[in-house]
Amino acid sequence: MKRPVRLVVCVNERLGAGQASCVGRGNLDHIARMRQLITDAGLDVSVVERVCLGRCEEGPVMRIAPGGKFFTGIDTATLPRVLAELESFLERAQ
Numbered sequence: 106m107k108r109p110v111r112l113v114v115c116v117n118e119r120l121g122a123g124q125a126s127c128v129g130r131g132n133l134d135h136i137a138r139m140r141q142l143i144t145d146a147g148l149d150v151s152v153v154e155r156v157c158l159g160r161c162e163e164g165p166v167m168r169i170a171p172g173g174k175f176f177t178g179i180d181t182a183t184l185p186r187v188l189a190e191l192e193s194f195l196e197r198a199q
Contacts, residue, residue: 127164
């Protein structure tokens with residue numbers, strides 16, 4: 106049985122002064138946009154929020170699971186690239 110494909114998105118918010126975090130860099134907005142892009146593309150992919158993916162200094166961070174690519178430094182311009190990689194990942198998984 107195939108494991109479902111997910112887009113795991115970091116929603117960590119570090120509250121210390123000067124500490125980078127994915128939420129502090131806009132990942133909550135990216136989640137909403139990715140959900141819409143995935144729906145519009147008709148992909149069978151869920152978006153899962155996780156408190157930390159362990160790459161705070163490289164954030165915002167997303168990862169295709171299971172075992173897929175990490176995306177770091179996410180911004181609105183890179184979201185279509187994440188979508189394209191999801192589509193490619195799904196094709197390879199079939």
